[in-house]
Amino acid sequence: MKVSLIPEKCIACGLCQTYSAVFDYHDDGIVKFADSDDLVKVLPDSPDTLLAVKSCPTKALVLD
Numbered sequence: 183m184k185v186s187l188i189p190e191k192c193i194a195c196g197l198c199q200t201y202s203a204v205f206d207y208h209d210d211g212i213v214k215f216a217d218s219d220d221l222v223k224v225l226p227d228s229p230d231t232l233l234a235v236k237s238c239p240t241k242a243l244v245l246d
């Protein structure tokens with residue numbers, strides 16, 4: 183699965199990391215990938231990551 187981050191839409195609610203350790207945050211709470219500063223990443227299919235993407239209240243996480 184390919185996931186894109188749209189940091190401008192992130193409101194730093196902290197929800198996505200509670201569902202998936204793929205996500206982490208910058209010091210200001212804005213979403214990033216845990217292991218890189220890339221904005222697009224191809225990840226193994228995972229129900230946790232899918233749930234995190236679908237749960238983002240501002241659609242700052244996008245499944246391509």
Ligand code: SF4
Nearest residue numbers: 192193195196198238
């Ligand atoms: S769930 Fe969405 S708005 Fe909340 S921290 Fe994650 S990317 Fe940002």
